[in-house]
Amino acid sequence: MTPHESYSTGETRGAQQMARGLxxxxxxxxxxxxxxxxxxxxxxxxxxxxxxxxxINSVRTMAVLPWPFSSQPRDFSLPNSSWxxxxxxxxxxxxxxxxxxxxxxxxxxxxxxxxxxxxxxLKYATGGVYLSxxxxxxxxxxxxxxxxxxxAFEYVMFVNKQEQKCVCVFQAGxxxxxxxxxxxGGAIATMIDTVTGTHATYLSGPVMTxxxxxxxxxxxxxxxxxxxxxxxxxxEGRKTFVSCQVTNTDGSKxxxxxxxxxxxxxxxxxx
Amino acid sequence: MTPHESYSTGETRGAQQMARGLxxxxxxxxxxxxxxxxxxxxxxxxxxxxxxxxxINSVRTMAVLPWPFSSQPRDFSLPNSSWxxxxxxxxxxxxxxxxxxxxxxxxxxxxxxxxxxxxxxLKYATGGVYLSxxxxxxxxxxxxxxxxxxxAFEYVMFVNKQEQKCVCVFQAGxxxxxxxxxxxGGAIATMIDTVTGTHATYLSGPVMTxxxxxxxxxxxxxxxxxxxxxxxxxxEGRKTFVSCQVTNTDGSKxxxxxxxxxxxxxxxxxx
Numbered sequence: 011m012t013p014h015e016s017y018s019t020g021e022t023r024g025a026q027q028m029a030r031g032l033x034x035x036x037x038x039x040x041x042x043x044x045x046x047x048x049x050x051x052x053x054x055x056x057x058x059x060x061x062x063x064x065x066i067n068s069v070r071t072m073a074v075l076p077w078p079f080s081s082q083p084r085d086f087s088l089p090n091s092s093w094x095x096x097x098x099x100x101x102x103x104x105x106x107x108x109x110x111x112x113x114x115x116x117x118x119x120x121x122x123x124x125x126x127x128x129x130x131x132l133k134y135a136t137g138g139v140y141l142s143x144x145x146x147x148x149x150x151x152x153x154x155x156x157x158x159x160x161x162a163f164e165y166v167m168f169v170n171k172q173e174q175k176c177v178c179v180f181q182a183g184x185x186x187x188x189x190x191x192x193x194x195g196g197a198i199a200t201m202i203d204t205v206t207g208t209h210a211t212y213l214s215g216p217v218m219t220x221x222x223x224x225x226x227x228x229x230x231x232x233x234x235x236x237x238x239x240x241x242x243x244x245x246e247g248r249k250t251f252v253s254c255q256v257t258n259t260d261g262s263k264x265x266x267x268x269x270x271x272x273x274x275x276x277x278x279x280x281x
Numbered sequence: 282m283t284p285h286e287s288y289s290t291g292e293t294r295g296a297q298q299m300a301r302g303l304x305x306x307x308x309x310x311x312x313x314x315x316x317x318x319x320x321x322x323x324x325x326x327x328x329x330x331x332x333x334x335x336x337i338n339s340v341r342t343m344a345v346l347p348w349p350f351s352s353q354p355r356d357f358s359l360p361n362s363s364w365x366x367x368x369x370x371x372x373x374x375x376x377x378x379x380x381x382x383x384x385x386x387x388x389x390x391x392x393x394x395x396x397x398x399x400x401x402x403l404k405y406a407t408g409g410v411y412l413s414x415x416x417x418x419x420x421x422x423x424x425x426x427x428x429x430x431x432x433a434f435e436y437v438m439f440v441n442k443q444e445q446k447c448v449c450v451f452q453a454g455x456x457x458x459x460x461x462x463x464x465x466g467g468a469i470a471t472m473i474d475t476v477t478g479t480h481a482t483y484l485s486g487p488v489m490t491x492x493x494x495x496x497x498x499x500x501x502x503x504x505x506x507x508x509x510x511x512x513x514x515x516x517e518g519r520k521t522f523v524s525c526q527v528t529n530t531d532g533s534k535x536x537x538x539x540x541x542x543x544x545x546x547x548x549x550x551x552x
Contacts, residue, residue: 130458145504148432148455152465155433155456161419162426184419185426187401188474194423195474195490200467203459207466219466223494233416 087127087167092160093181096235096259100179104168125167125208129154153204161185163197167205169212176209178238180256182230193230198266201238202254206270209240210250217250217272224268235259248274358398358438363431364452367506367530371450375439396438396479400425424475432456434468438476440483447480449509451527453501464501469537472509473525477541480511481521488521488543495539506530519545 089101107122129150156162164181180201188194203219210217230236236256243251249271256266360372381391400421427433435452451472459465474490481488501507507527514522520542527537 142504145455146462149458149462149503150456152457152459152468156426184416185421186423187420188423189489191417191420194471195478195493196467196471197423199470199474199493199495200465203466203470218460218500219497221494221496222466222470223492224470225492226490229489232420233413 083128085126085128086154087124087165090159090164092164092183094233094235097164097179097181100235100237100259101166104177104179108168121172122168122170125169127154127165127167153200156183156185163201165201165204167208169209171212174213174242176205176212176240178205178240179235180238181235182232184232187232189229191232193232195224195226198226198230198256199224199268202256202266202268202270205238206240206252206254206268207272209242210252210270210272213242214245214250214272214274216275218275219270220249220273221271222268223270224266226266228263228265230256230265236265237261243269250274354399356397356399357425358395358436361430361435363435363454365504365506368435368450368452371506371508371530372437375448375450379439392443393439393441396440398425398436398438424471427454427456434472436472436475438479440480442483445484445513447476447483447511449476449511450506451509452506453503455503458503460500462503464503466495466497469497469501469527470495470539473527473537473539473541476509477511477523477525477539478543480513481523481541481543484513484523485516485521485543485545487546489546490541491520491544492542493539494541495537497537499534499536501527501536507536508532514540521545 089098093101104122105124107120108124109117110120112118153163153165160181161183162185164183165178167176167178169176178201182193182197186193186197188197199222202224203222206222207217207219237259238254238256239261240252240254243253245251250273252270252272254268254270255264256268257264360369364372375393376395378391378393379395380388383389424434424436431452432454433456435454436449438447438449440447449472453464453468457464457468459468470493473495474493477493478488478490508530509525509527510532511523511525514524516522521544523541523543525539525541526535527539528535
């Protein structure tokens, strides 16, 4: 009943407790390891920057390989055959701005960065003293726990450091149903937590979610593609405030809007 | 950045739009059909009320049958072999108060009701004009979309009409990971939406989620069992305000607390 209390001292204290031994889930998605993998993919043995994913067709060819049997971890942020035309179009739009060609014909980073995404970045996380070895070994990131392509969360995130913006293209599969024929409010909240948390981590380093305040305006039809757009509202000490809007692909219809408060944690909290 | 706007006129208008053609997901969980099924299970051909689920052992026997091949829909709110001792203990505690014995030795309803739960109650929902027949036929409730018992959301809800309370016993499986070894904030939000929405529906009839405001206080270890306790804050016209606390099983530790605002929709909205 008191959304106004969300930024109170009590909450800060609670979130400090929460930070012990943990980092915000999204910290992993843009962790050093993930970025290294991403960069490695783009640099040839000769050291020049290549664009292996610049053609969507070549990406499709890569992505439809039977990834569960591959020795390489699957990067879920790359296109696969389940992606519809809206998802592909938006992916191409932002991906084309990840690298630009200089006057000398060389490639260099653009204003956007695509963030790779795995089903578990911290393979050997201990996760506190509570967990059995079985749970640890089988644990998977909530948004990447379904193997069937297109059935659940298909999404890719891009960050723009210059403008302190983050966008996520999200295609909602048939296993995310809430109201008949539409996406579950919890699945929308999950994507909001994921994207705002990623953005906060990108801006402030490792963080924990302290508060999410979500207004549901218009339902999202199952199977459709939406755009999540995040921006930084402000930073105050350990607090990072992020806003998020969920719209249809051309931004003309607002489905959901939310704010997130994230608390920075130090590396000491992770041990 | 403006959680205070959550109950504004704009939101109400948005939620009215949202209501078109839809009911809150939880409306289905306590729909007439589901309750009828529940009641049918309890009445023998001779018409007397039985307690087929009063012994947890007999329930286990039923629940471990290979349900995907059964012609009967699986009621996910019944115990299965993945439930740990905390989950079983709390289930027994509330289930034992669902029916009581009179002085004459007859059974009658107690103060609590267990709510059955299926992976899709509205089998033939049209879900608007957007959906392809394939998506419609494959759609599954988000919280019940994983077949492997114990891997994701294991939960059972009980409502107490007398006290206008609702509790949910929730065991978080290994596929719900967010921060390493802990439950994803989106999975917690999903359960909060599910339980507060169910409670609002129980109190006010079909509703849609308009706002969720969630404060994350202390992380939930993966694999553990928690209790979600909901209470009615107030009703104002079409608005139902519900509070929710997520605690450990004995209530001594607060993990998350939230408020939910739900808007009533009429049956006309469902057509």
